[in-house]
Amino acid sequence: MTSPVDPPDGAGTGGPRLRLLAVTACPTGIAHTYMAAEKLVQAAQALGHEMKVETQGSIGAENVLSDNDVIRADGIIVAADKDVDLSRFAGKRVLSVGVAEGIHHPERLIERVRSAPVHQGGGTGGGPGPAASDDGPGGAGGKQRGVGYKALMNGVSYMIPFVVVGGLLIAVSLALGGHAQPDGGLVIPEGSFWKHVNDIGVIGFTLMVPILSGYIAYAIGDRPALVPGMIGGWIANTGALYDSESGAGFIGAIVTGFLAGYLVVWIKKVEVPRFVRPIMPVIVIPVVATSALGLFFIYVIGRPIAWVFEHLTDWLGGLTGTSAALLGVVLGLMIAFDMGGPVNKTAFLFGAGLVSKNPEIMGMCAAAIPVPPLGQGLATLLRRKLFSEQERETGLAALFMGFFGITEGAIPFAAARPARVIPANMVGGAVAGAVAGIAAVTDSVPHGGPIVAVLGAVGGVPMFFVAIAVGTVATALMTVTLMSVGSGTAREGAVANGPTAPTEPAPGAAGEVLSGYLTASTVRQRLLADEKEAAIREMAGLLAATGKVTNADALVATALAREALGTTGLGEEIAIPHAKTDAVSAPVVGFARSAEGVEWGAPDGTRARLIFMIAVPEAAAGDVHLRLLALLARRLMDPSFRERLLAAPDTEAIMRVLGEIQ
Numbered sequence: 001m002t003s004p005v006d007p008p009d010g011a012g013t014g015g016p017r018l019r020l021l022a023v024t025a026c027p028t029g030i031a032h033t034y035m036a037a038e039k040l041v042q043a044a045q046a047l048g049h050e051m052k053v054e055t056q057g058s059i060g061a062e063n064v065l066s067d068n069d070v071i072r073a074d075g076i077i078v079a080a081d082k083d084v085d086l087s088r089f090a091g092k093r094v095l096s097v098g099v100a101e102g103i104h105h106p107e108r109l110i111e112r113v114r115s116a117p118v119h120q121g122g123g124t125g126g127g128p129g130p131a132a133s134d135d136g137p138g139g140a141g142g143k144q145r146g147v148g149y150k151a152l153m154n155g156v157s158y159m160i161p162f163v164v165v166g167g168l169l170i171a172v173s174l175a176l177g178g179h180a181q182p183d184g185g186l187v188i189p190e191g192s193f194w195k196h197v198n199d200i201g202v203i204g205f206t207l208m209v210p211i212l213s214g215y216i217a218y219a220i221g222d223r224p225a226l227v228p229g230m231i232g233g234w235i236a237n238t239g240a241l242y243d244s245e246s247g248a249g250f251i252g253a254i255v256t257g258f259l260a261g262y263l264v265v266w267i268k269k270v271e272v273p274r275f276v277r278p279i280m281p282v283i284v285i286p287v288v289a290t291s292a293l294g295l296f297f298i299y300v301i302g303r304p305i306a307w308v309f310e311h312l313t314d315w316l317g318g319l320t321g322t323s324a325a326l327l328g329v330v331l332g333l334m335i336a337f338d339m340g341g342p343v344n345k346t347a348f349l350f351g352a353g354l355v356s357k358n359p360e361i362m363g364m365c366a367a368a369i370p371v372p373p374l375g376q377g378l379a380t381l382l383r384r385k386l387f388s389e390q391e392r393e394t395g396l397a398a399l400f401m402g403f404f405g406i407t408e409g410a411i412p413f414a415a416a417r418p419a420r421v422i423p424a425n426m427v428g429g430a431v432a433g434a435v436a437g438i439a440a441v442t443d444s445v446p447h448g449g450p451i452v453a454v455l456g457a458v459g460g461v462p463m464f465f466v467a468i469a470v471g472t473v474a475t476a477l478m479t480v481t482l483m484s485v486g487s488g489t490a491r492e493g494a495v496a497n498g499p500t501a502p503t504e505p506a507p508g509a510a511g512e513v514l515s516g517y518l519t520a521s522t523v524r525q526r527l528l529a530d531e532k533e534a535a536i537r538e539m540a541g542l543l544a545a546t547g548k549v550t551n552a553d554a555l556v557a558t559a560l561a562r563e564a565l566g567t568t569g570l571g572e573e574i575a576i577p578h579a580k581t582d583a584v585s586a587p588v589v590g591f592a593r594s595a596e597g598v599e600w601g602a603p604d605g606t607r608a609r610l611i612f613m614i615a616v617p618e619a620a621a622g623d624v625h626l627r628l629l630a631l632l633a634r635r636l637m638d639p640s641f642r643e644r645l646l647a648a649p650d651t652e653a654i655m656r657v658l659g660e661i662q
Helices: 031-047 067-072 099-104 106-115 147-177 193-221 223-237 249-268 274-317 324-338 342-353 359-368 371-382 389-403 407-416 418-438 450-454 461-487 532-544 552-565 623-636 639-647 651-658
Strands: 019-025 050-057 060-062 075-080 094-097 569-571 578-580 588-598 608-616
Touching: 019 031, 019 067, 019 099, 031 050, 031 075, 031 099, 031 106, 031 569, 031 623, 075 099, 075 106, 094 106, 099 106, 147 193, 147 249, 147 389, 147 407, 193 223, 193 249, 193 407, 223 249, 223 274, 249 274, 249 324, 249 407, 324 342, 324 359, 324 371, 324 418, 342 359, 359 418, 359 461, 371 389, 371 407, 371 418, 371 461, 389 407, 407 418, 418 461, 450 461, 532 552, 532 588, 532 608, 552 578, 552 608, 588 651, 608 623, 608 639, 623 639, 639 651
Parallel strands: 019 050, 019 075, 075 094, 578 608
Antiparallel strands: 050 060, 588 608
C-alpha cells in the first residue's frame, strides 16, 4: 500500500519530504501484518512523507517493492517478527524492529529511520529466521512462540516431503518388485527397475535427517548455519563415524540442528577486521562451524552413543531368559522410542541377530515396528481437527508406510510434538511387543509390519495382527488424549453453560457483508458477557442461530484452544477470535459490541469493545479464513470507521457501516 497523497516538500515534518519503504510481516501473516502497514502509511501521510509498504502475509507478498522503489528510497523500515530478506536493501538505511512497533509507534519509527545504519548487504533480518508457522498466536512482538519452537517446526516442515517420498517409494518397490523367498523373506532383484525405485527411496530417507538438522539451524542462524546443520545431521545419522552400529537418528539431528544454529549466532558476534566481513557468511562461518560441530559430535557426543548401544545389546542379552511378556514390553518401548535411532536399532539388531536361533524375539520386534506410523495415522483419522491439513496428509502416508514396516513414517509427528507423540508411540509399541511375546509369535526375517505376515514369514499370524491392532489403537488413543489435554480442546457443555440465547435482529435489518458471511442475524448490538471465555460462548451461540454450526461445543473449544496459543485481541478495542473446525458447515462471521469492554489481553492494554468472530470449516480454512482476517484488520485501523461502528444506533445502521468493508 502507498500513501495516496504526495504533500508538498517539507509539509508537516519540519524537514524535507522522505521517500520511505516498509516491509511488515508477523509469524501468522494475518492481522498484525496489515495493521502495521496501515499504521505506517497513516503516520507517513500525517508527517508529509511518501510511504510504500510491502505486506508479507499468509496469502503471499502484496505491494511488492521493486528495484526502482529501493533505488529511490531514503530509508526502509522492516517491522517483522519473521525472516525478511534484507539483501535487496544493500546501501540503504534499514531499521529492523518487531511488528508491534509498527502498530504502536509508527511516527517514532519514521523519525528513527533517518539515522538508521546503512545495510551492508547479505543476510536476512526482521526475526529469528524463516520458521514454519500455522495460524498460531495472534499477539504482536514476536512473543507467540519461542525461537526454539519455530526452528523445530521449520526443520519438520522441510523434512516431511523427504519422509513421505522416501517411505512411499520404498513401500511401493517392495510391494510391486519384491520376490518372496523360501524362508519368507522379500528381495528386490539387483539391477531391476524396482530396485532403482527402492534406491531412490533410500536416498530420500537418508536425506531426511540432515534436512531436519539443516533447516533447524537455518531458522536460528540464517544461511551460514545451513551447511553446518546439514553436515552435522549427516554425521549424527552415520554411526560408523564414531564407532557405533547405528546413527543417532532424528533425535541426534535435532541436537545438531540447534548446536549448529546457536554456534553460528555466536560466531557472528565475534569482531573481525572489515576486509574479512564479506567472506564471513560464505566461507569463514560455514567452515569453522561445520568443522567444530562435526568434530565435537564425533569425539564428544558420538562416543557415549556407541557405548550406550553396546551396553544396551548386552543388557537385552541378559533378558532372554526372563518372561516373554517383559522382554516384549522392553523391545516394544525401544523400537517405538526413536524410530530408526540408536535405541530402535539396538532392539532391531538384537532381534535380527537371533532370527535363526530364537525367532520369537524378532516376532516381538516385528509387531512393534509398524505401531508408531499406524497409530499416528489412525490418530489423524480419529480427531482430524487436532491436526493441520499437512499432518492429515502425512498421516495417510504413515498408514501406508506402517503396513510395510517403515517405522520412520511417524518421525514428523514425533519431531513436532515429542513430549506427546513419543510416549504414545512407546505405549503402543510396548503393548504390541507384550502381546506378541505372550502369544509366542515368530518372525523368520529381519523385518516387521503386516507385510511380513502377508509374505508368509510369520508364525502365529492371527495373534500377530491382534498385537499390531491393539498397539495401534493404544498409540492413537494416547496421542489424541495427550493432544486434547494439552490444547484444551475438550470442554464439556461450554456453550450450554453460558449466555447464548440469541437476540432477534432489529426490525427492518437487512443486508450482508464480507461476501455474505456476516449478516444481520449474526450481529448483536450489546454483548452480555463481561469476560473473554463467556464472550466466546455467547458469540458461538450467535453463530449457531444461523444453522451453519453443527456442534457449538466444538466451535467454542476450538476458539478457546486458539486463544490458549495467544490472544486474538488486536488492540484499539478490537478482538477477532477465530476457529477452523469441522463443527461449522460453511464460513460464518459474527459481530458484537461491548459497552464496558472485555479484557482480551490486547498488547496495548485496551478492552475489546468491537468483537468479530470468524468460523470456517477445515476444508475452507485457507484463503477464506485469511482474507476475512486481512479485510477486517485493514478496515478496523481507520479510527473514524471504529467510531461510526460504536455509534451506530441499531442493527440496520451497524450493517450499513460494516458494508464499507471491501
